[in-house]
Amino acid sequence: MGSGCLKVTKYFLFLFNLLFFILGAVILGFGIWILVDKSSFISVLQTSSYSLKVGAYILIGVGAVTMLMGFLGCVGAVNEIRCLLGLYFTCLLLILLAQIAAALLIYFQRDQLNTEMSGIVNELVQNYNPNDDTNRTLETAWDYVQSQLSCCGWTGPETWKNNTVLQNNNQTSYPCSCSNDSTESASQMGFCPLEFVFNATTFEDWPVRKQGCMRGVQNWLKENLGIILGVCTGVAVIELLGMVLSICLCKNIHTEDYTKVPKY
Secondary structure (H helix, E strand, O other): OHHHHHHHHHHHHHHHHHHHHHHHHHHHHHHHHHHHOOOOHHHHHHOOOHHHHHHHHHHHHHHHHHHHHHHHHHHHHHHOOHHHHHHHHHHHHHHHHHHHHHHHHHHHOHHHHHHHHHHHHHHHHHOOOOOOOOOHHHHHHHHHHHHHHOOOOOOOHHHHHHOHHHHHOOOOEEEHHHEOOHHHHHHOOOEEEOOOOOOOOOHHHOOEOOOOOHHHHHHHHHHHHHHHHHHHHHHHHHHHHHHHHHHHHHHHHHHHHHHOOOOO
16 A cells, blocks of 8 residues: 555656646746737836836746756656655745745735836837837837727827927827727827818827727736736645645655665
C-alpha cells in the first residue's frame, strides 16, 4: 500500500507541475504582451505609466519563476529527490505570498490607476500633433482606440478642445478617428477639415461621436485584467495542491529510505 500511494502521489505531482509549467508560460506571455503590444490602449499606458511597467516586469518574473518551479517539481517528483522537493515547496510558498501581496496592492491602488489613466489620456490629447513624430506610436494607438471603441476623447469630444493644434485652427478641424463615418475613422489619422465653417465654430459642431472612451477603456481593461487574475488564481490553486503533494511525497520518501537502512 505504501509503494502504491507513493507512485500515485508522484504521478499526480508530476501532472500538477506540468500544468503549473504551462500556466507559468501563460503568465510570462501576458507580461511580454503588455510590454511589446503596439496596437491597443496598452501601448498608451505602458509607455507612460510607471506602475504598469512594473506590473509587467512582475508578471514576467513570476511567470519565469513559476516555469522553473514546475520544472524542478517534475524532476523532483519523477526521481524522488527530497532536496528538490523541499526547495520546490519553499519557492512555492514564497511565490504564493508574493501573489497575495500583488493582488492586495492592485486592489488598493485601483483608484490611483484610474486617475493616472485619465491624466495620461488628457495629456496625450492635449499634445496630439500628427506632424510631430515624437509621440507617433502613442498617437496611433489612441486613434486605434477611438476607432475600435467608437468613441471620442476621454469623457467626450470636449477633451479635444484643449488640443493646441485645434486651438490654432480655431476648431475648424476635428480628429478623424472620432468621425461618425466609420470608414473615415478607420482609414484616416490626424485631423480632418470641416466641410462647413461657421464664424464661431466649436467642438459641438464636429461630425464626431459624442460618447467618451473612458467607460469603454475601463471595461476593456477589466476584461483583460480579469483573464490575468483568473490565470493567477488557477496557478495559486495548483500551488497549494503542489505544496500538499510535495509534503506527502517527501514524507513517503523519507519513510521508504528509512526502512532500507541496514540494521547492525
